[in-house]
Structure formats: C-alpha cells, structure tokens
Amino acid sequence: MAANRRMLVLRAVVEDYIRSQEPVGSGAVARDHKLGVSSATVRNDMAALEDEGYLVQPHTSAGRVPTQKGYRYFVDRLARMVPLSGAQRKAIDTFLSGSVSLDDALQRAARLLAQITGQVAVVASPSLAKSRLRRLELIGISGRALLVVVITDNGRVAQHTLSLHQDQDLGEDLLAKFSESLNKECRGMTLSKASERLETQSEQVHEAGSRRLLEGLAQVLEGMADEEESSGLYMAGRSQLTRRQTLTVAELAPLLDALEEQVVLMRLMSAQSELSRTHGGVSVAIGSETRTPGLLHASIVTSGYGHATGTDQWHEGTNGQGDGPIAFVGSIGPTHMDYTVTMSAVRAVAAYLTSFLTSGEGEDG
CATH class of the missing domain: 1.10.10.10 (Winged helix-like DNA-binding domain superfamily/Winged helix DNA-binding domain)
Structure with a gap:
C-alpha cells in the first residue's frame, strides 16, 4: 500500500x-x-x-x-494517455486535409505538431528503402541516355539518369514495351527486391543491349534503395525553444547543435519509430537514453507512420504492425516536457499521415 x-x-x-x-x-x-x-x-x-x-x-x-x-x-x-478529443482531432484533420501533396502534408504536420507541443517537431519523408514500386518510367533524353523515373506507393518520385552503351539503340516503342514489362513484373516490390528481380532477368536474356539495360536499371534501383540518409526532414519550432525561460544556456546550446546534425537525428528517431510499434504507438527516449551528447537534457517522443494494417488508424490513434513504419514523426523538447500532451499529439499526427498515405491522397506528390 x-x-x-x-x-x-x-x-x-x-x-x-x-x-x-x-x-x-x-x-x-x-x-x-x-x-x-x-x-x-x-x-x-x-x-x-x-x-x-x-x-x-x-x-x-x-x-x-x-x-x-x-x-x-x-x-x-x-502517464495517463488521454486520447485527443473530437474537437482536437477535427482541428488536426482540418489543418492537414488542405494538403495538396505529400511534401505539403509533411510540412503542415511539422508546423502543427510544433504548435500543439510548443517544442521542436521533426517529420521525415518516406524512406525510399522502405517504399514499394508503384510505377517506373523510362524516358529517352538523348541518343545515349535515359531518364529513369520511379514513383513509389507513398507518392515519392525519384529520378536518375542512366547512360547507354554505344551499341544500344532504344526507340520509344522499345522503351514503352520495356516499361510495361518491368511494371508488370516489379510493381509492389521494394526497390531492393525489384533490383534483385531485374538482375535475375538480365542473366536470362541473351540480347546484349537488353541485358545491359536490365543490369543498369537494377543498379539504379539498388542505388535509390541505399539512399536511406537522403530522405527529406521537415523541422519546425526551433525558435520556440530559444524563448523557453526554463532552459539554461548550458542546456539550450548543445540541444540546438544536436538539431543541426540531421543524419544523427534521422538514425536516432528512425530507430525509435521501430520501437514505437510495441510501445502503444509511441516511443520515448529521455536524456542519456538518446545516446546523443546534445540531448542529455532533452527527451524525444517518436512514432512511425505508413504501412500500418489498422482499419481505422486515425480514430484509434495506434499504428498497426504491417511491414513496419516507412518514416517517423517526432517531438523534441526538455526532459520536463508535458509527456501526456506530446505523446498524444505525436501519435495522432502519425496516425493521420498513415491515413493520408493509405487513402491514396499522397500519390504523385
């Protein structure tokens, strides 16, 4: 007792x-x-x-x-996890539903989360490594080069120029045929899996030009899948930290420096978003748990979004298991942050972004 x-x-x-x-x-x-x-x-x-x-x-x-x-x-x-009220959910829905593209939705999500919490909000765009191929287009841009355009299931568009060998003569009809065949074969695969499939196909093709094209495309897709660190990072609310009277200069300076290390933040928060799947939809790292010197006096609250399997993610406020999150949303503030508000807000915004992607609104973003 x-x-x-x-x-x-x-x-x-x-x-x-x-x-x-x-x-x-x-x-x-x-x-x-x-x-x-x-x-x-x-x-x-x-x-x-x-x-x-x-x-x-x-x-x-x-x-x-x-x-x-x-x-x-x-x-x-x-901590008593209190679901957001209907009015709060409606306010988030109203603010974010005006998004005209995936990038716009992510920028809005960062600004909104910063406003709700009074802290720094960080939202990552979907990683190419975890995205699935929706469509691949091959466009001839010169006699010896192709533009490879990859559109993923979450609306990301990536481009790469592929040089051709002198003996490769690819007209528009052949490129269209190639594109159609590749889309039928690889649609829905991760970029790494699609790369493996094209590599396997190249070994079964006898015509030199087609074989080289498949090998080149396999390398392009594998290179895109490896670009884990290049995902866009949207951040809002840094100026609000500087106005916090409860943070000393000794606490604030290293925190601001840590926010500049975007690759470090990406790795940290991406790892935390994976943990959020088994922690009620959010993961919290406090002080030294972040293993980041600049965050010794800070906490981060993170949730993954995308590729969840829940049927009503937005209203339940949880992330399903599915294939795991494809990106993260998080809040960074002092260790004396309001955890209840921050955890609820991060979880709600992550659930909205999941809904945004699965409903198809993010396509062609």
Missing part, C-alpha cells in the same frame, strides 16, 4: 513540476492531490523516492524535482 502511494506521490511531483518548473514541496502535493494522508507522510514518501533515485532535492530547504529515472517510470507506468 505504501509503495503504491509512493508512486502516486511521484506522479504528483512529476505533473506539478512539468506545470511549474519549480521544485515541488510535500505540502503542495498533500493539499492539491487529495491522497488522503498528511504532508508529513508525503514528505517521508518523497524522501524514500529520493533514496530510490526517482527524485532529487536541488537545495536543502527546497522541494523535489524528478530525475531521469523518475521521468522514465512516469512515462512507462504513470
């Missing part, structure tokens, strides 16, 4: 500290949270929580503040 009460005291301290950014005293907890015990009992509980590493007392006469361990326990066990 005492252990359960201590955890309620921990929840009260975390919630009060998030709201005020001031050390929380036992009197305020006893008065405001109706735990049915005296402030002396709460004080003893807070001392026990400090001994266990969940709280720390910055000054002898001050109240307590949560540690990273305290925030971790709060997020894992105590």
